[in-house]
Structure formats: structure tokens, C-alpha cells
Amino acid sequence: MDVGSNSRVQAVNETGLQHIPKEYMQPPDLRPNLADRCFSSAQVPLVDLLNFDSNNIDTIRNGVGRACREWGVFQIINHGVPTRLLDEMRDNGRNFFESPVEEKLKYACTFGSAASEGYGSRMLVKEDQVLDWRDYFDHHTQPISRTNPNRWPHNPPSYRETVQEYSEQMKLLAQRLLAVISESIGLQAFYIQEVIGEPYQNITISYYPPCPQPELALGLQAHSDMGAITLLIQDEVGGLQVLKDGLWITVQPLRDAIVVNLGDQTQIVSNGTYKSAEHRAVVNAQKARISVATFYDPSKQTRICPAPELITKDSPPCYREVIYGDYVSAWYTKGPRGKTNIHELAINN
Ligand SMILES: O=C(O)CCC(=O)C(=O)O
Numbered sequence: 305m306d307v308g309s310n311s312r313v314q315a316v317n318e319t320g321l322q323h324i325p326k327e328y329m330q331p332p333d334l335r336p337n338l339a340d341r342c343f344s345s346a347q348v349p350l351v352d353l354l355n356f357d358s359n360n361i362d363t364i365r366n367g368v369g370r371a372c373r374e375w376g377v378f379q380i381i382n383h384g385v386p387t388r389l390l391d392e393m394r395d396n397g398r399n400f401f402e403s404p405v406e407e408k409l410k411y412a413c414t415f416g417s418a419a420s421e422g423y424g425s426r427m428l429v430k431e432d433q434v435l436d437w438r439d440y441f442d443h444h445t446q447p448i449s450r451t452n453p454n455r456w457p458h459n460p461p462s463y464r465e466t467v468q469e470y471s472e473q474m475k476l477l478a479q480r481l482l483a484v485i486s487e488s489i490g491l492q493a494f495y496i497q498e499v500i501g502e503p504y505q506n507i508t509i510s511y512y513p514p515c516p517q518p519e520l521a522l523g524l525q526a527h528s529d530m531g532a533i534t535l536l537i538q539d540e541v542g543g544l545q546v547l548k549d550g551l552w553i554t555v556q557p558l559r560d561a562i563v564v565n566l567g568d569q570t571q572i573v574s575n576g577t578y579k580s581a582e583h584r585a586v587v588n589a590q591k592a593r594i595s596v597a598t599f600y601d602p603s604k605q606t607r608i609c610p611a612p613e614l615i616t617k618d619s620p621p622c623y624r625e626v627i628y629g630d631y632v633s634a635w636y637t638k639g640p641r642g643k644t645n646i647h648e649l650a651i652n653n
């Protein structure tokens with residue numbers, strides 16, 4: 305079967321094929337070992353934000369600090385975002401991807417242009433990349449000057465309002481978390497927020513159709529997120545995995561929880577004390593899966609470097625300064641390649 309440059313996985317899958325096209329086949333060393341899924345005893349940390357504003361803050365800060373050092377990812381509960389809103393975003397995604405193809409194609413993103421807004425499947429500009437078993441809808445949501453809700457789905461009529469409400473809530477939550485993260489490493493609460501400046505926020509709904517050979521494919525290949533922090537919700541199907549001490553650990557789906565992923569820029573600012581999480585999505589033969597990722601990133605012109613406050617004689621800078629736009633361009637041209645992009649900025653002390 306020919307997989308055209310602009311085709312969608314959902315359409316490929318609906319042809320009823322028994323074997324996946326070769327373009328989606330991962331090389332043997334990158335294929336997921338699905339039998340591992342239920343085994344590991346290690347669990348991604350869970351941080352309860354209940355009583356965030358009172359005497360619980362020390363416990364929360366310590367829990368967040370440990371999770372950022374050891375994992376680069378944690379789940380939060382009692383975060384204040386109504387479950388209704390989380391459900392509405394997941395429903396929006398499901399409705400859109402289950403709508404007729406002619407409807408979806410009205411919102412097609414521009415092929416070949418990195419991070420273009422709209423409905424797409426192939427994320428990278430690079431031609432020889434193994435394809436992800438995933439379709440997506442990307443919304444540009446912050447700053448407001450960058451948004452054009454006319455390009456977002458018109459159905460249901462509440463779709464665009466829900467995305468806007470969700471975008472605001474996720475921005476505030478990301479800022480609260482960045483304050484705790486900054487303080488937990490010994491920086492002023494506003495430190496990381498000020499380094500990032502006016503946040504660029506994208507919201508990406510990912511749709512992973514069932515896959516006839518899930519052991520050969522990946523929904524999303526291993527990567528770390530490029531920006532500062534990502535807030536992700538998933539449905540009950542599950543498939544997000546995080547690499548920890550050489551093992552892929554499945555992030556347990558919890559209806560009310562939000563997954564917090566540190567991005568590469570936070571790793572740089574923290575001078576490597578905190579890690580961005582290497583993660584991927586696996587697929588399954590039975591059920592389509594939805595996730596919604598909200599990225600909180602700097603603008604393209606922003607310079608990022610290790611916080612001078614964290615540099616001492618015993619702890620020299622571990623990363624070179626980078627202009628965020630250059631970092632993003634490298635990511636899209638070379639591919640995510642696990643955490644190779646950030647490793648290339650490392651200074652060998
Ligand atoms: O779908 C998921 O669980 C992961 C999504 C993700 O990592 C991303 O969009 O960067």
C-alpha cells in the first residue's frame with residue numbers, strides 16, 4: 305500500500321489491513337516490548353496539590369523536587385482544573401476524529417511546514433523517518449495574538465470556547481507549577497517564568513487508531529519535549545510510557561490526573577539537576593486512544609542558559625546557551641532521537 309505524504313493513520317487503518325505498511329515499521333531495536341507493560345513495580349510519582357496554598361506547601365515542594373530530579377515526570381491530582389473541562393477536551397478530540405473525513409480535511413495543516421496548526425499526521429519535515437501511528441490536531445493558543453480560532457473545528461459549537469477555557473486554565477496551572485519547581489531548586493518563585501517570558505502555548509490532541517501489529521509500531525517515537533513544561537491528559541486506554549533507568553514504565557491513566565512533563569529548557573535552566581522526561585506512546589490492537597498535550601514554551605527569540613544562581617566552582621555550567629528557535633529547528637530537521645538534541649548542547653566539564 306502506498307502511504308502518501310499527506311495521508312492519515314486513521315484512513316490507513318480503516319482499509320482493514322492485517323499488516324502495517326512498512327513506513328510505520330520501527331527497526332527491531334526500537335520496537336516496544338508490549339509484554340513488559342504490566343510488569344514494572346516502579347510508578348511515576350503522584351503529587352497531591354490539595355491545600356496548595358496552606359501549610360502543605362513544603363510537602364508539595366519536596367515531592368515535586370524529588371520527582372523532577374529522579375523522573376522528569378509526575379502526575380498531579382487536586383490541581384483545581386474541573387474534571388468536566390478535562391472530559392470536554394477529550395470529548396472534543398474524540399468527536400473530531402470520529403467525524404467524516406471531508407469534515408476533518410477542512411482543517412488540514414500545511415504539509416512540510418513544522419508545527420503548522422491543524423489536522424495532520426506527519427510531524428517531521430525529515431523524509432526518511434519511520435512514521436508514527438498517530439494523527440493529531442494542533443492548536444496555537446497563546447499568546448492571543450497568535451490564535452485564529454476560525455481554524456479550529458466548528459463542531460460542536462462549544463468546541464472553540466472549551467479550547468480557550470482550557471488554554472487559560474493550563475497556562476495558570478503551568479505557571480503555578482513552574483513557581484514550585486523554581487523554588488524547589490533554590491531559585492526565586494518567578495525565575496523560570498521570567499526566563500521563558502511570554503509563553504508560547506500549543507495544544508495538541510493526539511489520536512492513536514487501533515493498530516493491527518502494535519508490537520512493530522509506535523504511536524509516538526521516543527522524545528523529550530522541547531520547551532519548558534508540558535501538561536498532558538490521556539483517556540482510560542493508556543499508552544504513554546516513560547524511560548526510567550533503562551526501562552519503559554507505563555503512566556497509569558487516571559481520569560482526574562494531569563501528567564506533568566519537564567521539557568528540555570527546564571533541564572538547561574536547572575543546569576541538569578532536573579531532567580526532561582524521555583517518553584513515547586505505544587498503541588494497541590483493540591482501542592483508539594486520545595491524549596491532549598499542552599506545551600508551555602518560550603518564544604523563538606528567547607535565550608536559554610543554566611541559571612547563574614546555580615553555578616558554583618563545584619557545579620560549572622553543563623549546557624551552552626541556546627536560542628530557542630534554533631533548538632526547535634534542529635529538533636524538526638534531525639528528528640527527536642530520544643534526548644540526543646539536548647545532549648548536543650552539553651559541555652563536558
Ligand atoms: O499521547 C501521549 O501520551 C504523548 C504525547 C506526547 O508526548 C507529545 O505530544 O509530545
Ligand SMILES: [Fe+2]
Pocket residue numbers: 527528529534583
Ligand atoms: Fe511529548
